[in-house]
Amino acid sequence: MEHYRLALLVMVLQGTSSSAQTFSTRNDFNNAQGPDEMGWTLVRSDSGYLVIQACEDTMNMFLRVGLAHLSQNGTVSEIRSFGQDGLALYVGWANGTVRSPQGFALCGSTDDGIDNRAIVWQLDEELDSLWTLEPYEDTVDFSGGTMARSKNGVIAAVGGVWHTGQSGRAFLALVDPSGILQNLTEYGTSMRDFAVSVDTCSDGGFVIGGDSWLTGTDHDGFIIKTDAAGSQEWRRDLGGPYRDSYLSVISTSDGGYIAVGAYATYQSGFSTYYRLYAARLNANGDLIWEKQYGQQGSVNELSSVTELHDGTFIAAGLYPSSGGDKGVLLKFAANGDSLWMRTFRHPPLDSVFSVHWLRHVVEDTDGSLVATGSCNDGQQDLWVLRVDSFGCLVPGCQLYDHISEQPGTASKSELNFMLYPNPATGHVYISFRSAGRPKGEFRLYDPKGALVRRFAPTSRSEELEIALTQYPSGSYLICYVESIQGVRWAQTLIKE
Numbered sequence: 001m002e003h004y005r006l007a008l009l010v011m012v013l014q015g016t017s018s019s020a021q022t023f024s025t026r027n028d029f030n031n032a033q034g035p036d037e038m039g040w041t042l043v044r045s046d047s048g049y050l051v052i053q054a055c056e057d058t059m060n061m062f063l064r065v066g067l068a069h070l071s072q073n074g075t076v077s078e079i080r081s082f083g084q085d086g087l088a089l090y091v092g093w094a095n096g097t098v099r100s101p102q103g104f105a106l107c108g109s110t111d112d113g114i115d116n117r118a119i120v121w122q123l124d125e126e127l128d129s130l131w132t133l134e135p136y137e138d139t140v141d142f143s144g145g146t147m148a149r150s151k152n153g154v155i156a157a158v159g160g161v162w163h164t165g166q167s168g169r170a171f172l173a174l175v176d177p178s179g180i181l182q183n184l185t186e187y188g189t190s191m192r193d194f195a196v197s198v199d200t201c202s203d204g205g206f207v208i209g210g211d212s213w214l215t216g217t218d219h220d221g222f223i224i225k226t227d228a229a230g231s232q233e234w235r236r237d238l239g240g241p242y243r244d245s246y247l248s249v250i251s252t253s254d255g256g257y258i259a260v261g262a263y264a265t266y267q268s269g270f271s272t273y274y275r276l277y278a279a280r281l282n283a284n285g286d287l288i289w290e291k292q293y294g295q296q297g298s299v300n301e302l303s304s305v306t307e308l309h310d311g312t313f314i315a316a317g318l319y320p321s322s323g324g325d326k327g328v329l330l331k332f333a334a335n336g337d338s339l340w341m342r343t344f345r346h347p348p349l350d351s352v353f354s355v356h357w358l359r360h361v362v363e364d365t366d367g368s369l370v371a372t373g374s375c376n377d378g379q380q381d382l383w384v385l386r387v388d389s390f391g392c393l394v395p396g397c398q399l400y401d402h403i404s405e406q407p408g409t410a411s412k413s414e415l416n417f418m419l420y421p422n423p424a425t426g427h428v429y430i431s432f433r434s435a436g437r438p439k440g441e442f443r444l445y446d447p448k449g450a451l452v453r454r455f456a457p458t459s460r461s462e463e464l465e466i467a468l469t470q471y472p473s474g475s476y477l478i479c480y481v482e483s484i485q486g487v488r489w490a491q492t493l494i495k496e
Helices: 002-015
Strands: 023-027 038-045 048-057 062-071 076-082 088-091 097-100 103-111 116-123 129-133 142-151 154-162 169-175 181-187 192-200 206-213 219-226 232-238 248-251 257-268 271-281 287-297 301-307 313-319 326-332 338-344 355-363 369-376 380-387 418-420 427-431 441-445 451-455 463-467 474-482 486-495
Touching: 038 355, 038 380, 048 088, 048 103, 048 369, 048 380, 062 103, 062 380, 103 154, 116 154, 116 169, 154 206, 169 206, 181 232, 206 248, 219 257, 232 287, 248 301, 257 287, 257 313, 271 301, 271 313, 271 326, 287 326, 287 338, 301 355, 313 369, 326 369, 326 380, 355 380, 451 463
Parallel strands: 062 088, 097 142, 116 142, 142 192, 169 192, 192 248, 326 355
Antiparallel strands: 023 380, 038 048, 038 369, 048 062, 062 076, 088 103, 097 103, 103 116, 103 142, 116 129, 142 154, 154 169, 154 192, 169 181, 192 206, 206 219, 219 232, 248 257, 257 271, 257 301, 271 287, 301 313, 313 326, 313 355, 326 338, 355 369, 369 380, 418 427, 427 463, 441 451, 441 474, 474 486
């Protein structure tokens, strides 16, 4: 049986070899060791991926907006940033970048230590700044931008604004291609409304997602549908009696809407526990379904959602774990049923503190999924992850972990090995610091399928170093095998 499964896995790996490889990469912006680096948005480009990230100038401790170009294998090829001394720039924190006819449109905010101002940027295709616009300038106490979308040349940007003596309100700014503000509309019914997402609709209007503070202990997510001029057509508030999270919403190919966030399941004082949450509405804003996923935790959220080519959906976020919070990808069907859920970490990890968060995920042309966010084990860095259509870093993993097209659950016996670097020359490492010490053995197979080495970790090891100098170049297979369950993990290794 083991030989059959191994042969099947080899065929799966060979069958996917023509696609771009999976990867998990961590990048410290300009090697500055800044504490606040986070990938917020990922956009496909001809040569790979463009990631819009938060980063920090550690010399003067001001945040900047970073732009990182990554190749198809996850290698950072170019880095740029916007910012200046005395003025922090925050990129929109709800995957807020989009292609526009002139290049790329961004929405975020500035902070000079006294005032916060929402700001909209327009970059050209070479990532040079064409113009910036502050919708509120100096007329309010605070404004902050979170996301931009573009349709027919018009940039739609959203966020929140506070006027003197008034409650917080959500806003929608419509800007023409030359940076002229065409319309500015505000929305709000509670002590604080704040918009975090916007999408264009097939009828020319917009759909806005955010959160509403009804009281200090009762928050709901909201969805607002507007016409092309920004006038509100309808509003829906979703949530329970506790502090639910904001909603990130998209329009769907059938004219409806999908929203994701976090649903508060328990609350005591300042402590709130959540489960992952998604809801579907029809074109009129009527609720079709709403569902919760996974276990509850104090840190738990779906940050954004993307519709895939087959009408299913993929959401990225944060998921609780006893060994440190993990990034999560959740795929669900049009009816809300969970197809699979996978959680991820990027080694090496600090054994005491670890937070991994995926903010945005897109589908690549071959059906693979590429996500960005941050990994933090004492230093927070940009994190970019590419997995196959089953969410596997190891192609074919769905044959062995039994969570392919199954309800998303977190397994206590989860194997979270990481093989790096890959491709490799002299040495390769297998890290399993987040998975507990393996009780089986690792096996190395050469390009012809012959077993060339078998080895097991010592009782004190958390990482294996494997010398490759004696092996010729080629495609190898490393498997982890247990006596009863057989092959539990496998990954191709390219020896250069």
